[in-house]
Every structure is written in C-alpha cells, then in structure tokens.
Amino acid sequence: MLRHDRSGLGTTKFLTNRRQWMLGGICFLTVGFLLYRWSLFSSGDEVEVLDKSTPTSVTTAVGYSQKLDVLNYPHPTDTFRANLRSDQYYVTAWATGGFTNEFLSYVHLLYLAFVSERVPILPPFIADAHITWGTGPVDFGEIFNISALETHLKRPILEWSDVKTVQQTRPSTPEFYSYTNNHTERIGCWSTRARHEAKPAGATRHEGLLGFDASYTRVPNIAYKNPDRQDDPNVMFHALAATIAVRHPYPTSDLPLMAASPSGSKLRPDEHLACYDFLYYATSGITDYEWKYPWSPEWRVIGVHLPFTDRMIDLATKYLRTVYSKELTQSGLNDLPPLITVHIRRGDFTGVGQCSNDKPCRTGTELFAKAVDEVKKQLAEERGLQVPSVFITSDEKEPLFWDEISALGWRFINHTAEKTLDRYGEWYPPLIDTVALSLGVGFVGTLDSTFSTLSARRVEDWNRGAIRLVDRRLT
Numbered sequence: 156m157l158r159h160d161r162s163g164l165g166t167t168k169f170l171t172n173r174r175q176w177m178l179g180g181i182c183f184l185t186v187g188f189l190l191y192r193w194s195l196f197s198s199g200d201e202v203e204v205l206d207k208s209t210p211t212s213v214t215t216a217v218g219y220s221q222k223l224d225v226l227n228y229p230h231p232t233d234t235f236r237a238n239l240r241s242d243q244y245y246v247t248a249w250a251t252g253g254f255t256n257e258f259l260s261y262v263h264l265l266y267l268a269f270v271s272e273r274v275p276i277l278p279p280f281i282a283d284a285h286i287t288w289g290t291g292p293v294d295f296g297e298i299f300n301i302s303a304l305e306t307h308l309k310r311p312i313l314e315w316s317d318v319k320t321v322q323q324t325r326p327s328t329p330e331f332y333s334y335t336n337n338h339t340e341r342i343g344c345w346s347t348r349a350r351h352e353a354k355p356a357g358a359t360r361h362e363g364l365l366g367f368d369a370s371y372t373r374v375p376n377i378a379y380k381n382p383d384r385q386d387d388p389n390v391m392f393h394a395l396a397a398t399i400a401v402r403h404p405y406p407t408s409d410l411p412l413m414a415a416s417p418s419g420s421k422l423r424p425d426e427h428l429a430c431y432d433f434l435y436y437a438t439s440g441i442t443d444y445e446w447k448y449p450w451s452p453e454w455r456v457i458g459v460h461l462p463f464t465d466r467m468i469d470l471a472t473k474y475l476r477t478v479y480s481k482e483l484t485q486s487g488l489n490d491l492p493p494l495i496t497v498h499i500r501r502g503d504f505t506g507v508g509q510c511s512n513d514k515p516c517r518t519g520t521e522l523f524a525k526a527v528d529e530v531k532k533q534l535a536e537e538r539g540l541q542v543p544s545v546f547i548t549s550d551e552k553e554p555l556f557w558d559e560i561s562a563l564g565w566r567f568i569n570h571t572a573e574k575t576l577d578r579y580g581e582w583y584p585p586l587i588d589t590v591a592l593s594l595g596v597g598f599v600g601t602l603d604s605t606f607s608t609l610s611a612r613r614v615e616d617w618n619r620g621a622i623r624l625v626d627r628r629l630t
C-alpha cells in the first residue's frame with residue numbers, strides 16, 4: 156500500500172490539494188518517485204534488520220494506479236468521512252476467531268467487493284483467539300501482497316490505514332481489552348448473524364480501533380442460504396451484493412433495527428460505506444464452508460491471487476535455509492531443496508492427545524508418513540521429481556511426537572530456539588510456518604483443519620503440488 160506517511164520521506168506533503176495531486180503529470184512523477192523509492196528499499200533492506208517497528212516500510216509498492224483515484228487524500232485522515240470520495244462506494248467488514256478465520260473473512264470481504272463493484276477497505280488482523288490480548292494489530296498488507304491482487308483484478312483495494320488515522324497504541328489492560336480511536340464516527344452497519352441470535356457479532360475491538368459507533372440492522376431474509384432455518388449462519392454473496400447495489404440499494408425502511416450503537420444512535424445501513432459485522436460464513440450458496448473446496452469462487456477469484464508479501468517469503472525462506480543449512484553447505488547449492496511440507500494439527504483437535512500413564516498417546520504420525528509416501532510417488536510419476544526432504548509444522552507439544560518426527564528424518568523450525576517470538580512478536584511463529592508450508596511441491600495436512608486446507612490450496616495452485624489431507628480420527 157502507499158504508506159507515504161510512515162516512511163518519513165514526506166513524498167506527499169506538497170501534494171495536499173487533491174486537484175493538483177490528481178493532475179496526470181504530477182501523478183506520473185509521483186509514481187516515478189515511488190518506484191525510485193521502492194528500488195531504494197528493496198536493495199537496502201535485509202530481512203535481518205527488520206523488526207516489528209518497521210515492517211511496513213518494505214511493503215511499499217506501486218500498486219494498481221487506480222488506487223490513487225478512490226480517496227480524497229493520499230494519506231489517512233482523522234475521520235473516514237473526510238477521505239471517502241462522494242462518487243465512490245465502499246465496503247468493509249470486521250472479523251473474529253484467530254488469524255486463519257480472520258483471513259477467510261477478509262477474503263470474503265474482497266469477493267463481496269468484487270461482485271458488488273465496491274472498493275474494499277481491509278481492516279488489520281486483530282488479536283483474538285490463540286493470540287494474547289496485549290498483541291497489537293497487524294496490517295493485512297504486511298502479510299499479503301495486496302498490489303498483486305489489485306493488478307490481477309484491475310481494481311483498487313484499500314486498507315483502513317490508508318483511509319483513517321489509527322492510533323498505534325496497544326491495549327493496556329487485558330481485562331478491558333479496548334482500543335479507542337480519537338475520532339469516533341456514527342454509522343449504520345449490517346449484521347449477518349443467524350436469526351436466532353439477538354445481537355450482532357460484537358466486533359468491539361475493530362470498532363474501537365477504527366472509531367466506529369455502529370448501529371446494526373440484520374440483513375434481509377433473502378440473504379440467508381436457508382431462509383427457513385433460524386439457526387443458519389450462512390449468507391450468500393450475491394444476495395448481499397443485491398442489497399448493497401450501488402445507487403440501487405435495498406429499501407431498509409421496513410427492516411427493524413437490530414442494535415443501537417454504544418452512544419445510542421439508530422442509523423440505517425450506510426449506502427456510501429457498506430459495513431458488516433462478520434463475513435466468515437458467506438458462501439455462493441452451493442454449500443456451507445465452501446472456501447474448503449478448490450472450486451469455490453472466493454478462492455478462485457481472490458485467494459489464489461493473493462500471495463504473501465516478498466518480505467514474508469524472504470523471512471520464511473531464511474528460516475528454511477537455517478533448517479537445511481547442512482544440506483546447502485554440503486551440496487554447495489544456493490537454492491533450497493524441493494520440499495514436501497506437512498501440517499499436523501495438535502491432538503486436542505480430535506481427542507488423540509487424551510492419554511495417561513496406562514494409555515500412551517497416539518500421535519498418528521504413521522498415517523501422515525503413509526500420505527507423504529503417496530505424495531512422493533505422485534510427484535515422481537507425474538512430474539519426474541524426487542523429493543526426499545520433508546518439512547513439518549505442528550502445534551503439538553508432546554516430546555514423544557517430536558521424537559517420532561526426528562526419527563522419520565523430517566525437519567522443523569524450532570521457534571523457541573530461534574527466539575521468533577522475541578524477535579517478531581506473537582503473530583509471527585504461525586505466520587512463518589504458514590508461508591514455509593506454502594513453499595512445498597507437495598503437501599500433507601490434517602483434514603478439517605482450516606490452516607491445513609488453505610496450505611493445501613496454495614501448494615496445489617501456486618506450485619502445481621500434490622496434496623493429501625489425513626483424517627486424524629482414524630488414529
């Protein structure tokens with residue numbers, strides 16, 4: 156994204172007048188200057204010198220140029236209303252439930268923006284499940300290469316950090332985990348919650364961070380996949396798009412208010428900026444959880460074209476080079492060996508971890524080893540590839556498990572030994588694992604694990620990889 160402000164280079168200070176800034180020639184110069192700056196950054200920055208305080212500097216890139224046309228200012232403003240253009244329509248949504256669930260919700264936001272022809276505004280990832288409360292947010296564009304997706308879609312994509320000033324403070328008291336933006340704005344949003352739930356999803360962290368004083372109206376019945384089932388959480392992309400159609404919005408006057416805002420306002424859903432409490436359960440309507448399937452439109456249109464940033468790939472590669480340092484030295488080769496990557500979801504996922512002194516733990520590694528052999532065979536037959544190196548990530552804590560892994564000759568990153576947490580913060584150990592997994596030419600994962608499923612999609616679609624998902628309940 157265009158992070159002029161944080162770089163401190165002041166490229167935009169003299170471009171405050173929008174008309175002036177919009178002039179083609181100046182635009183051209185700006186783009187040229189940014190390209191020049193980008194080349195400075197890419198040659199000067201080493202992965203080693205990066206830390207949590209400076210990650211965004213390397214994500215600066217010249218994205219799809221139309222991005223410059225969709226905000227009033229080339230920098231965030233105190234209020235989003237000041238920055239949104241009157242001739243553009245936008246959509247945003249909050250998310251909860253851990254990194255992978257938040258990621259899927261944001262992919263759904265991007266797909267809804269695509270089908271509704273609105274400009275998406277992506278929130279940052281906010282600590283929720285699995286990440287301790289005190290961990291600060293991380294921008295979507297720090298992890299995923301937004302400009303690659305913009306270029307593919309030929310549509311601009313915004314982050315909230317482009318639009319509105321977000322204070323970089325961290326929550327001080329975990330009990331009252333709350334962010335407070337200095338500029339609170341009233342807005343009416345949509346709730347997609349199942350109809351037997353009385354309240355909206357309660358995205359108070361996102362609302363606090365971004366300064367939203369939001370009232371909610373439930374999406375109309377036509378939006379639900381099963382209109383007759385009150386407990387159905389699934390909402391359909393095209394029905395949502397129909398209700399937020401640009402200049403032809405759904406009449407909301409008959410829809411009851413679901414929840415007033417914290418300050419008591421009762422605004423109807425905003426037409427200019429459509430906002431949702433939650434999009435995790437969005438589907439094209441063919442099935443529930445359809446992102447799991449290789450054919451799902453949100454994966455085909457969005458997910459597959461959303462690579463990790465160069466910085467994340469460099470970082471994961473650096474870790475893998477440490478893991479395979481002996482091989483690299485012995486062979487004298489510069490490139491990592493081709494890898495089969497494996498993700499084994501922790502035992503508590505399926506109850507496998509329940510064990511005692513009389514009843515030893517079953518780790519299920521034999522099933523994964525069998526699947527790895529099948530993947531090896533498939534890669535040899537279909538692509539003539541011999542891939543002896545196996546790299547695994549797991550949240551399993553059992554020492555017995557890791558002994559078995561070592562006995563199999565499989566390798567892993569030891570984030571404790573590498574001090575990843577101290578160096579990069581709590582988001583990073585699983586993120587580095589995620590990126591490393593995506594680099595395999597083959598992948599074996601755990602059936603029904605979201606994390607595994609996404610890795611399988613990436614290896615299959617990005618690397619023409621062979622994949623297997625193992626059912627741990629069989630262990």
Ligand SMILES: *[C@@H]1O[C@H](CO)[C@@H](O)[C@H](O)[C@H]1NC(C)=O
Pocket residue numbers: 322337
């Ligand atoms: C937000 O408001 C507080 C209290 O008025 C002030 O100390 C702080 O500097 C403000 N932050 C920003 C980023 O404006």
Ligand SMILES: *[C@@H]1O[C@H](CO)[C@@H](O)[C@H](O)[C@H]1NC(C)=O
Pocket residue numbers: 213214215216300302303463464465466
């Ligand atoms: C995004 O991907 C493009 C190639 O598609 C690359 O040139 C660019 O450096 C990447 N940007 C980031 C921030 O990783």
Ligand SMILES: *[C@@H]1O[C@H](CO)[C@@H](O)[C@H](O)[C@H]1NC(C)=O
Pocket residue numbers: 557569570571572
């Ligand atoms: C990871 O490293 C730590 C510290 O060096 C060590 O105590 C631990 O046993 C290692 N874990 C594994 C699975 O090798």
